[in-house]
Each structure stands twice: as C-alpha cells, then as structure tokens.
Amino acid sequence: MSNYPPSDSENEISRGRRLFGREKPIYEVLGGGKVADVLLWKKRNISAAILIGMTVIWFLFEVVEYNFVTLLCHISITIMLVFFIWSSGAETFKWTPPKIPEVVLQESAFREVASTFHRRFNQLLSKLLDIACGRDLPLFFLAIISLYFLSVIGTYFSFLNFLYVGFICLETVPFLYDRFEDDVDHLAIRIVQEIKRSYRRLDSNFLNKIPRGPVKHKKFR
Numbered sequence: 001m002s003n004y005p006p007s008d009s010e011n012e013i014s015r016g017r018r019l020f021g022r023e024k025p026i027y028e029v030l031g032g033g034k035v036a037d038v039l040l041w042k043k044r045n046i047s048a049a050i051l052i053g054m055t056v057i058w059f060l061f062e063v064v065e066y067n068f069v070t071l072l073c074h075i076s077i078t079i080m081l082v083f084f085i086w087s088s089g090a091e092t093f094k095w096t097p098p099k100i101p102e103v104v105l106q107e108s109a110f111r112e113v114a115s116t117f118h119r120r121f122n123q124l125l126s127k128l129l130d131i132a133c134g135r136d137l138p139l140f141f142l143a144i145i146s147l148y149f150l151s152v153i154g155t156y157f158s159f160l161n162f163l164y165v166g167f168i169c170l171e172t173v174p175f176l177y178d179r180f181e182d183d184v185d186h187l188a189i190r191i192v193q194e195i196k197r198s199y200r201r202l203d204s205n206f207l208n209k210i211p212r213g214p215v216k217h218k219k220f221r
Contacts (some may be wrong), residue, residue: 027178038050041175047171138195139192
C-alpha cells in the first residue's frame with residue numbers, strides 16, 4: 001500500500017473530472033460552429049468530402065509524384081474545357097447554360113477557419129510556455145519526451161506525409177474521443193497519475209538526496 005497522499009489525478013478520477021481539467025464539452029473546446037461540425041463528423045458529407053479530397057491530393061503528390069504547378073495547370077485546363085463544351089453545346093442541345101457565381105468561396109468561411117486556427121495556436125503556444133516554466137515537472141518531462149519522439153518520427157516522413165498523417169488524426173481523433181470520452185479520460189488520467197507517482201518516488205528516493213548549497217538571501221537596505 002502506498003504511503004503517498006492521493007494526487008490531484010486520483011481526486012480527478014474520484015470526482016469524474018475530465019482530462020486537463022476540462023469542463024466544457026469537446027464540441028465547445030474545438031470552437032463550435034462549422035469547424036467543430038466537420039471534425040466531429042456531425043456533417044458527414046462535408047467531412048467525408050474533405051477527407052477524400054485530401055487523400056486524392058496526397059496520392060497525386062506523394063504516390064504519382066505530380067508537380068504542384070503541373071497539377072494546377074491540368075486542373076485549370078480540364079475545368080475550362082468542361083465549361084467551354086457546356087457553354088458551346090447549350091444552344092445546340094438545349095442545355096441550361098452554366099451560371100458563373102460572382103462569389104465562389106464565401107469570405108466568412110475563410111475568416112472562421114483563420115480565426116479558429118489563430119485562437120487554437122495561441123492557446124497551444126501559451127500552454128507550451130506554461131509547461132516550459134516547470135510548474136508541473138511530470139507534465140514538462142512528458143512534453144519533452146513527446147516532442148522528441150515526434151522529431152524522430154518526422155525523420156522517417158516527408159513533410160507532405162507528415163501533414164497528411166496530421167490531417168487524418170485531426171479528422172479521426174476528435175470524433176473517436178467524442179464517442180469514447182469517458183473511457184479515454186479515465187485511462188489518460190490513470191496514466192498521468194502513474195507518471196506523477198513515479199516522479200514523487202524518484203524525487204523522494206534520489207532527487208531530495210542530492211546535496212544543495214545554502215540559499216543566500218539578499219539584504220535590502
């Protein structure tokens with residue numbers, strides 16, 4: 001039986017707290033709105049279309065090894081030919097002529113995506129800087145180890161592969177977490193609990209035995 005007092009993680013498990021002290025549902029954590037709908041597959045057609053589109057782009061660039069400029073020109077040529085045939089045959093075959101909208105992509109969609117990315121990036125950067133201050137040493141070491149493993153994994157992937165894997169994770173992890181939220185929180189908090197318990201054991205058996213010099217206090221006049 002452990003002689004250590006219950007940790008914050010143990011208290012979190014007993015109270016049914018969420019991972020990282022989260023109180024809001026995952027939908028609100030992701031910013032709500034269209035972005036959260038896509039990431040949580042609440043609009044399945046849009047989420048599936050984006051996933052298929054990114055997979056096709058990855059296949060063309062990484063597998064077929066298409067050049068970006070070449071692919072862009074070929075797509076433009078194909079679209080122009082389709083519109084040309086459609087427009088030319090509209091009078092002959094009594095087709096409905098193509099209607100060209102003034103605005104193809106709404107400005108609000110770009111603004112929402114940019115705003116969400118800006119907000120989440122600032123939150124991530126603020127969290128990393130807070131961890132770097134060393135207030136929570138187990139979390140600090142966990143972040144260092146995670147970043148190191150990420151850097152090792154990055155050496156085996158091209159940048160495009162790395163982006164694609166990241167996108168796949170972005171499209172699947174929030175959805176799976178939303179479905180199995182209670183189980184994931186319980187398991188993750190138990191892992192954090194074991195890490196903190198191991199650190200306290202290391203601190204009491206080794207770190208506290210390291211001799212330290214006396215602390216000199218400055219005298220203020």
